[in-house]
Amino acid sequence: MKTIFVALMLGAVAFGQQPTAPQSQAPGQPAASQAQPQQPGQAQPQQKKEIKDPAEYNAYLGAVQQQDVNAKISGLEAFLTQYPNSVMKQDALELLMGSYQQAGNQQKMMDTAQKLLTADPNNIRALALLSYTLRTSIQGGAPNAQQLIPQLRQYGEKGLQALPNFNKPEGTSDADFEKLKNQMSGIFNAAIGLAALQTKDYPAATKGLRAAVDQNPTDFSLVYPLALAYLQSTPPDSINGIWYAGRAAVVAPTPQYQQQIEKYAKNQYTRYHGSDEGWTDVFAQAKASPTPPANFAIKPAPTPAEQAAALVNGKTPDDIKKLSFAEWELVLSAGAQPDQDKVWTLIKGVPLQMEGQVIKVSPTEIQIAASQDDIEQKRADIILTMNTTIPARLMPKEGATLDFEGTPVSYTPSPFVMTLEKGTLLTKAAPTPARRPPARRRPTHQ
Template sequence: MKRAAMTTVVVVGLAACSFAQSNPPAPQNTQAGQPAGQAAAAPAPTGKRPPQAKTQPEFDAYKAAAALTDPAAQEKAADDFAAKFADSELRAVLYKSAMHGYQQANNADKMMDMSRKVLNYDADDPEALLGVAQVLAERTRDTDLDKDQRLAEAKKNAQRALSTVETDIPTAGQPPDRIEAYKGFLRSEAYAILGTLEYNAKAWPDAEGDLRKSIDAFPQQVDPIAVLRLSIALDNQKRYPEALKYASQAVELTKEGTNAGAAARAEKDRLTKLNSGTEPTPSSAPPKN
């Protein structure tokens, strides 16, 4: 059995460090989503302009839908809102809320459905691009008749997100450090997806490169699955001492008794034997490239 099968399929919350909320960031001094023209003009914001309602009824309907927390209710409210306000800029925002809700509920298929609906209204939204790519990368099987198309779409979306993360995020009114943290998180996710595709294809050097980029892009919240896969990629290149270093880190980042934890501990034990019992000093953060 391939070691990849020992790891859990993890759909990482794309909103874990996001400043994006159920309400879009407020443009200038205007409340998020508030109809244009109800606040004094201010200098043009940097980054993408946040979406706005065009009328007060649209804004009121948006607020009511945005207040929901159950993902199924969020989806229905987004559908109803999109049908009633067919030209609203806020349709994608509500579908993104449903996307986050399904992600938190570990419903990957519905998360991907909502991501696709976001992309219907904003084809460059990096979170939605990664939402689709992540599910395709993790859940495509060798027996799928459309395997090649699914994997190609995952790769294309992840690569696209690396570009649109620089252009498709509203930044007005947000602290620069928070914006950079959010962008770093999305870059980390994109590289993790690319690394996963290469890992599953046993393209070990390519997987190593992108998994390292994923770890380096967001070191304040390292993905244990990326660390474990990096260890296995190095293992398959017979670089056992370095592989053991990352296996040890994966053990530190996972809980015993979980699938990921069991896989990390098995990999560490294997590499420890290959290294004649000599274990490098554990590191709480991955070394830089």
């Protein structure tokens, strides 16, 4: 199933900050405070910034105090042009970036974010803004999406590295600051996870997207990629993948998406479990909770060897003789050796009458597909060595259905082929033993 993405409007985090008025310092006046030494593992305390030039001070205040967003943009652009080395350059760029965001000018917003990173490579707001915007652009089908993926991962990784040193904005409570950091962590992890998914780096994809979904459990643009990352891993993490595919169906933005993704999740469940029994309960749990319950598990389908064992264990010789050719094939190709022996001992050297489809024919040998799966794949699973040369008038055509008799003498488990000798063509059904039609398939398995 193709990935379904939705583009979201930027709004999870308000990236614009309230302007901080700089201090105006008279020429020759000493700074009011000195920076304190930074302790290991701590963010650098914010320092009061001072503009010494009154004209520069007035230009900055005149720009940031504008109430009209377009007037603020004009004022900040003029300030940055006139004072490119101002102590308030980073603050002005942050405010300009937020103003372009508010005005809906995405390209100018991103251009300003790039300028801000040039001035401050670890600027959290710029990194978060670019991470979010690039991710939604890629998921929205941007024409240059493949070129954007490396940048997206770079911004996400850089943001996570810089986040521990992010200073609390002035006037922000501890609770609000913690919430802001968690939101930004979600943005950065989403960027890393989505970029990793696009490049098939599934360990990084599941790690990043799971962290992002933990922060945003109802965001379809994160929940569905997380399901894909689990299911496409090698080997697949089917338990988590099925759960989050179900969750994606729950939070999908339209009824059409909900139906499509629920069908996909159910198919994944059926493939893993062996049937759709129990799916209704699993989907009901996914509707009720954003995360799997403790000890959540889905019983996997029986392995081919387990299916083979179930076909012969506790069965009488007559029961085993009555199995279809496809069931014999499953036991002889995937069963444990004792189970293979139970079947082979009963049919080796015993004339069998069967029906199959001719794959290849010569006067002395016919290659035949006798199980439905092999008929569909046009793959011979029986080699019949004829007792006598086939007359030209009786030569079967390739693709024709054939009634025949032969005596099993050997088999190869993988790829499965049974060799029969003393082959004869049957022109009518014999009374005994009964022919074995190919109608049954081999039992399904992963």
